Amino acid sequence: xxxxxxxxxxxxxxxxxxxxxxxxxxxxxxxxxPTTTPEETLSRVVAWLKDRKFDALxxxxxxxxxxxxxxxxxxxxxxxxxxxxxxxxxxKAFEHLGVPIGFDTDVNAxxxxxxxxxxxxxxxxxxxxxxxxxxxxxxxxxxGIPVHGLVHPEAGHLLVPRRQDDLHTTFKGTCPFHGxxxxxxxxxxxxxxxxxxxxxxxxxxxDSDPVWEITGHYLAALCVNLVLTVSPSVIVxxxxxxxxxxxxxxxRKKTLELLKGYIKSPxxxxxxxxxxxxxxxFGNHAGLVGALELARAALQRK
Amino acid sequence: xxxxxxxxxxxxxxxxxxxxxxxxxxxxxxxxxPTTTPEETLSRVVAWLKDRKFDALxxxxxxxxxxxxxxxxxxxxxxxxxxxxxxxxxxKAFEHLGVPIGFDTDVNAxxxxxxxxxxxxxxxxxxxxxxxxxxxxxxxxxxGIPVHGLVHPEAGHLLVPRRQDDLHTTFKGTCPFHGxxxxxxxxxxxxxxxxxxxxxxxxxxxDSDPVWEITGHYLAALCVNLVLTVSPSVIVxxxxxxxxxxxxxxxRKKTLELLKGYIKSPxxxxxxxxxxxxxxxFGNHAGLVGALELARAALQRK
Numbered sequence: 011x012x013x014x015x016x017x018x019x020x021x022x023x024x025x026x027x028x029x030x031x032x033x034x035x036x037x038x039x040x041x042x043x044p045t046t047t048p049e050e051t052l053s054r055v056v057a058w059l060k061d062r063k064f065d066a067l068x069x070x071x072x073x074x075x076x077x078x079x080x081x082x083x084x085x086x087x088x089x090x091x092x093x094x095x096x097x098x099x100x101x102k103a104f105e106h107l108g109v110p111i112g113f114d115t116d117v118n119a120x121x122x123x124x125x126x127x128x129x130x131x132x133x134x135x136x137x138x139x140x141x142x143x144x145x146x147x148x149x150x151x152x153x154g155i156p157v158h159g160l161v162h163p164e165a166g167h168l169l170v171p172r173r174q175d176d177l178h179t180t181f182k183g184t185c186p187f188h189g190x191x192x193x194x195x196x197x198x199x200x201x202x203x204x205x206x207x208x209x210x211x212x213x214x215x216x217d218s219d220p221v222w223e224i225t226g227h228y229l230a231a232l233c234v235n236l237v238l239t240v241s242p243s244v245i246v247x248x249x250x251x252x253x254x255x256x257x258x259x260x261x262r263k264k265t266l267e268l269l270k271g272y273i274k275s276p277x278x279x280x281x282x283x284x285x286x287x288x289x290x291x292f293g294n295h296a297g298l299v300g301a302l303e304l305a306r307a308a309l310q311r312k
Numbered sequence: 313x314x315x316x317x318x319x320x321x322x323x324x325x326x327x328x329x330x331x332x333x334x335x336x337x338x339x340x341x342x343x344x345x346p347t348t349t350p351e352e353t354l355s356r357v358v359a360w361l362k363d364r365k366f367d368a369l370x371x372x373x374x375x376x377x378x379x380x381x382x383x384x385x386x387x388x389x390x391x392x393x394x395x396x397x398x399x400x401x402x403x404k405a406f407e408h409l410g411v412p413i414g415f416d417t418d419v420n421a422x423x424x425x426x427x428x429x430x431x432x433x434x435x436x437x438x439x440x441x442x443x444x445x446x447x448x449x450x451x452x453x454x455x456g457i458p459v460h461g462l463v464h465p466e467a468g469h470l471l472v473p474r475r476q477d478d479l480h481t482t483f484k485g486t487c488p489f490h491g492x493x494x495x496x497x498x499x500x501x502x503x504x505x506x507x508x509x510x511x512x513x514x515x516x517x518x519d520s521d522p523v524w525e526i527t528g529h530y531l532a533a534l535c536v537n538l539v540l541t542v543s544p545s546v547i548v549x550x551x552x553x554x555x556x557x558x559x560x561x562x563x564r565k566k567t568l569e570l571l572k573g574y575i576k577s578p579x580x581x582x583x584x585x586x587x588x589x590x591x592x593x594f595g596n597h598a599g600l601v602g603a604l605e606l607a608r609a610a611l612q613r614k
Contacts, residue, residue, distance in 0.1 A: 074575075074576065078435075080435070088576065089576045133380075133382070135460075135461075136459075136460075136461040148541075150541070150542070152454045152455070152457075152459050152461065152542075153454070153455065153457050153459075153460070155454075155455050155457075157438075157454050157455075157542055157543065158437075158438075158455070158543070159437075159438040159454065159542055159543030159544050159545055160438075160539065160543045160544065160545055160575070160577045160579055160580070161543050161575055161576070161577055162543055163540070163541055163542065163543060164540045164543075164574070164575060165537075165540050165541045167540050167574055168537050168540055168541065169472055169473050169533055169536055169537055169570065170471055170472070170473065171471050171472065171473045171474060171492075172473060177479070187572045187573070187574040188570075188572055188574065190473075231471055234471055235467075235470050235471055235537060235541070236541065237462065238465070238466045238467050238469050238470055239450075239452070239465055239467045239470065239537070239538065239541045239542065240452070240454075240459055240461060240465065240541065240542060241459065241460070241461030241462045241463050241464055241465060241466075242461050242462065243461055243462055268471065268490075270489045270490055271489070272466070272469060272489040272490065273376075273462070273463055273466060274376065274390065274391045274463070275462045275463055277462055278462070
């Protein structure tokens with residue numbers, strides 16, 4: 011039975027794990043290293059991996075990353091503002107391990123595992139994976155394959171209309187690039203800025219606070235634009251902000267409201283929308299499971 | 313040398329053509345039939361095809377269509393408001409011709425041919441094809457494959473922010489579903505409604521009319537959201553409204569302005585954007601060439 015290693019490269023920490031076929035979500039062993047310099051972090055991760063046996067490796071990284079195998083910078087983290095990590099040759103650190111390597115973003119990887127082993131139905135070949143936390147990340151799989159192009163999906167920054175009753179507030183959104191793009195409207199920093207409270211106080215708010223209703227509205231606008239663009243078989247929502255359980259039903263209801271019946275599909279009905287916009291069954295391990303699925307796919311391709 | 317037949321099924325007329333390998337854009341013979349009832353239209357098209365020799369057929373249809381081969385309604389035009397055509401079994405009419413058939417929407421098909429033979433560079437594996445006319449259609453190819461999912465791309469209806477100086481006009485957008493979605497803001501009917509003129513007068517407006525600037529703005533918002541979602545290698549813009557030549561440079565400039573440098577790519581720079589947001593070299597034949605490329609791909613798959 012093949013064994014897989016997964017690395018989730020995050021801006022705060024790197025997670026590593028080993029799993030066995032057939033279900034890469036069954037993690038045998040895992041560990042965690044704080045993200046310091048590239049040299050230090052990667053040498054710790056590689057040392058951990060070298061002590062283990064595995065047949066393929068998957069790396070799911072914070073971005074932006076270069077996913078073009080024909081590029082000189084393939085496998086690099088590219089223009090990140092994170093000090094020390096700009097154009098860091100991430101993948102090079104793992105090449106001498108001598109196993110097939112799968113590589114993608116930390117949101118495309120979980121989109122991939124949601125499509126393959128997420129349990130969303132046999133006909134699922136596409137998926138949008140949205141994580142809402144200090145940022146908004148969106149990974150997309152189409153036809154069973156993570157979406158790569160000029161770069162990779164960055165749909166957390168989609169431009170969406172401000173809602174009529176939210177237009178004339180003093181809150182202008184917190185995205186340093188776009189102001190009130192989706193991320194600038196619903197990431198934790200945005201919610202905190204809107205309410206003039208520290209982000210750490212957000213969990214203390216009651217479900218009845220109006221901020222959840224407007225947050226659900228903008229997440230629904232994101233879902234609507236994803237439905238209209240890539241028509242995913244399923245949308246998986248996760249991340250810290252989505253620990254606010256009541257958000258799921260708000261997003262579902264408003265997605266249907268904003269679509270206004272334009273897209274006809276059994277999934278886009280009040281009866282089935284709770285099977286269409288869902289949480290991940292992998293919880294906090296979604297990124298790692300994604301990395302392990304990249305490993306499985308890399309071994310299969312070999 | 314194989315021969316291909318292409319059918320572009322439009323709401324106003326059906327176009328048919330024959331081409332030869334290797335360049336499906338070299339059309340040998342073509343014809344055109346008005347769209348009346350499904351029975352009459354399809355029998356005329358099939359009669360024309362039966363008189364010709366070809367090895368594969370491609371059908372590019374107005375939508376929505378069912379693209380799921382495992383569905384009972386595969387190859388049907390589904391919930392169209394066009395009288396008589398709701399749940400019309402389009403593809404069934406061609407099955408007895410006994411050749412491999414490729415089938416997709418009338419916007420995915422040209423997105424496909426733009427990616428394969430559009431001349432946009434060797435590394436092009438993805439493409440967004442936007443047509444702006446009485447409606448706004450968007451076809452998308454990712455990883456060399458037209459995007460299918462729950463349904464198919466309908467990104468002409470993307471929700472985008474109204475521009476600050478356009479917020480308080482009396483113009484509310486003309487989309488019967490969404491009001492001021494992209495289509496409701498920039499389709500010919502929308503431009504005419506904004507200006508209180510008949511659509512037939514639009515070509516008489518000078519390039520200096522402010523309507524082109526605001527139209528370019530919203531088309532740029534569409535391009536930005538496509539870049540952020542599927543990160544296409546190239547965006548091809550066509551359709552009647554884009555006969556207004558000056559729109560191309562407006563869309564290019566505003567796409568960069570709205571992205572605000574967030575996506576780093578050589579293509580997304582003032583120097584290269586005119587190679588990124590482009591017109592189709594197939595002009596009015598883009599749909600037919602798309603259908604012929606579907607035929608070529610169907611034969612290749614066989």
